[in-house]
Amino acid sequence: MLYNRTFTMIKPDAVEKGYAGAILSKINASGFRIVSMKMIQMSQRDAELFYAVHKERPFFNDLVSFMSRGPIVVAILEKENAVDDFRTLIGATNPEEAAEGTLRKQFATSVGENAVHGSDSNENAQIEAAFHFSSREMF
Numbered sequence: 856m857l858y859n860r861t862f863t864m865i866k867p868d869a870v871e872k873g874y875a876g877a878i879l880s881k882i883n884a885s886g887f888r889i890v891s892m893k894m895i896q897m898s899q900r901d902a903e904l905f906y907a908v909h910k911e912r913p914f915f916n917d918l919v920s921f922m923s924r925g926p927i928v929v930a931i932l933e934k935e936n937a938v939d940d941f942r943t944l945i946g947a948t949n950p951e952e953a954a955e956g957t958l959r960k961q962f963a964t965s966v967g968e969n970a971v972h973g974s975d976s977n978e979n980a981q982i983e984a985a986f987h988f989s990s991r992e993m994f
């Protein structure tokens with residue numbers, strides 16, 4: 856159903872700093888079509904559920920607090936090879952290791968507060984998109 860689609864979040868650090876517009880502009884310029892988009896704030900519970908796969912990691916509590924502390928922009932993006940191409944566009948998890956020209960290199964603060972999320976597989980893209988959007992919100 857979401858073939859050639861990925862899911863992204865512009866995280867609270869980037870929204871707080873006023874980077875949402877610049878990030879969306881780069882996403883568009885890189886050939887992604889916006890299928891769905893909205894601004895929301897996740898509750899602590901939402902963030903725990905969204906990141907449940909990381910619940911045993913030492914940074915889990917910090918991640919949940921961070922991701923629920925302010926508004927985020929959530930979106931579904933469409934492009935050929937969307938998942939892999941978007942992971943390339945965002946860059947490494949740690950901005951110090953992110954390549955020049957990537958979104959995390961340009962906009963992230965730290966390994967935790969790293970500006971942008973991108974799904975890591977087609978299966979997770981579908982799960983994460985369905986977490987935030989109903990089929991009536993996909994265009």
Ligand code: IDP
Pocket residue numbers: 909914918947948966967968969972973975
């Ligand atoms: P990814 O976002 O590049 O896929 P994941 O390993 O899936 O990275 O981790 C999910 C999120 O958890 C990261 O984007 C980041 O916000 C946070 N995170 C990952 N590793 C660390 C860490 O070592 N310290 C603090 N936060 C981390």
Ligand code: MG
Pocket residue numbers: 975
């Ligand atoms: Mg990940």
